[in-house]
Amino acid sequence: MIDRKMYVRICAGLLSVLMSGCSQAFIGAGGFFSNLGGGLNSIGTCLSPLAPVDLNAVFTKAPSVEWADGSAEITDAPQDEVAAFLGEQIGKDIQPADYLALRFYRLGPLTRGEIIQIETLSDVMDRVCLYDADFAFIPAGSVRDFDGRRRTLQIPIARDTAAAYLRIDLEFLSERNEPIGRLTRIGNTPPPAPRPQTVVLHFGGQAEVTFRNGLLLPAEIGAIDDPAVRDAAAEQFRAVYAPFDMTVLTDSDPLPTGPFSVVYIGPTDLPSFNYGLSEIGDSRNAYQDDVAVVDSNQLALELAVVLGRETYGRALGMIAAHEMGHLLGLEHVSNPDALMTGAQCQGAGVDIERMLARQLKKAPLTLASADLQEWFVGYQDPVPYLLEILGPSVPQPQ
Numbered sequence: 597m598i599d600r601k602m603y604v605r606i607c608a609g610l611l612s613v614l615m616s617g618c619s620q621a622f623i624g625a626g627g628f629f630s631n632l633g634g635g636l637n638s639i640g641t642c643l644s645p646l647a648p649v650d651l652n653a654v655f656t657k658a659p660s661v662e663w664a665d666g667s668a669e670i671t672d673a674p675q676d677e678v679a680a681f682l683g684e685q686i687g688k689d690i691q692p693a694d695y696l697a698l699r700f701y702r703l704g705p706l707t708r709g710e711i712i713q714i715e716t717l718s719d720v721m722d723r724v725c726l727y728d729a730d731f732a733f734i735p736a737g738s739v740r741d742f743d744g745r746r747r748t749l750q751i752p753i754a755r756d757t758a759a760a761y762l763r764i765d766l767e768f769l770s771e772r773n774e775p776i777g778r779l780t781r782i783g784n785t786p787p788p789a790p791r792p793q794t795v796v797l798h799f800g801g802q803a804e805v806t807f808r809n810g811l812l813l814p815a816e817i818g819a820i821d822d823p824a825v826r827d828a829a830a831e832q833f834r835a836v837y838a839p840f841d842m843t844v845l846t847d848s849d850p851l852p853t854g855p856f857s858v859v860y861i862g863p864t865d866l867p868s869f870n871y872g873l874s875e876i877g878d879s880r881n882a883y884q885d886d887v888a889v890v891d892s893n894q895l896a897l898e899l900a901v902v903l904g905r906e907t908y909g910r911a912l913g914m915i916a917a918h919e920m921g922h923l924l925g926l927e928h929v930s931n932p933d934a935l936m937t938g939a940q941c942q943g944a945g946v947d948i949e950r951m952l953a954r955q956l957k958k959a960p961l962t963l964a965s966a967d968l969q970e971w972f973v974g975y976q977d978p979v980p981y982l983l984e985i986l987g988p989s990v991p992q993p994q
């Protein structure tokens with residue numbers, strides 16, 4: 597189990613690292629069957645519905661950036677109104693350093709075809725989120741994701757928006773009021789073409805699985821030999837991503853020739869509070885060769901085991917689909933019926949069919965969770981996003 601100190605630390609990580617996949621999963625207060633984490637959760641005793649707290653009013657407190665010739669600098673200066681609002685809403689539950697490290701900026705209207713380039717000028721700038729006028733999240737990412745290669749982000753604007761809002765998560769609190777980032781508007785650029793994705797669901801066991809971001813110690817993944825479990829998992833996974841241009845293979849198929857991601861599925865030696873782990877949310881699927889892990893060796897999956905091999909396989913497939921969402925740039929949302937739920941206990945209880953019915957749907961974007969409470973800022977709408985970056989499914993010749 598996880599002790600209180602660890603619990604708080606991980607929650608704090610949710611705010612400051614924000615949505616780095618399911619490595620931030622943690623355990624709630626409801627005993628071992630309320631294991632929390634990526635994909636599947638709330639199996640067990642927690643039945644109390646939980647209403648996430650809407651923090652969207654924070655956007656009205658955001659100062660405007662000053663554009664000059666299509667360029668603007670932003671600083672890490674304290675934002676008193678933002679801090680006061682967040683402090684009032686979440687300050688009693690989370691350490692102040694976490695919400696004080698958030699900055700919001702209003703960018704004004706943006707036009708379809710523009711690209712917003714964000715260049716980091718300081719190591720204090722960690723994560724960037726862009727929202728449109730309806731507070732829908734336009735996936736941006738981290739300026740230091742994976743191995744620190746990225747110092748610049750380019751965010752294509754797919755739709756006109758009357759206003760846009762930038763959220764910056766600071767790595768640490770410096771408040772020197774120095775420039776931390778430069779924004780540049782690059783006009784009239786054709787949007788990047790969708791890039792299909794290939795993924796291999798790997799059931800055959802693998803030693804020494806690591807992530808490039810270093811967040812996974814070399815893990816040992818055991819094999820799943822039962823063909824009924826493997827087939828059910830692959831079928832469930834394929835159903836989730838059927839609308840998109842994604843090729844889903846298993847380790848029984850020949851290795852693809854182009855780049856591909858791998859989701860290892862099997863019993864692991866990972867700490868017991870994770871269902872699945874993925875590399876840091878891969879915004880706009882910048883990397884087509886990521887790795888995720890689904891741990892089949894979870895106490896909370898015992899219910900699925902009791903319900904039969906097919907249900908167990910489907911549950912594994914759903915967790916794999918959730919982790920794949922992270923590898924494509926999706927983040928946690930506050931809706932227990934959404935595939936990307938990072939929810940702890942939202943009344944799903946023991947209803948495993950409800951969990952297996954989770955869908956890619958528009959839902960509030962989770963900012964942080966603590967003590968069975970969740971706060972959200974903006975919304976994530978995964979279907980148009982995945983169509984934009986992957987393209988629609990291509991009918992296969994019969």
Ligand SMILES: [Zn+2]
Pocket residue numbers: 617618633634635918919922928938
């Ligand atoms: Zn997750």
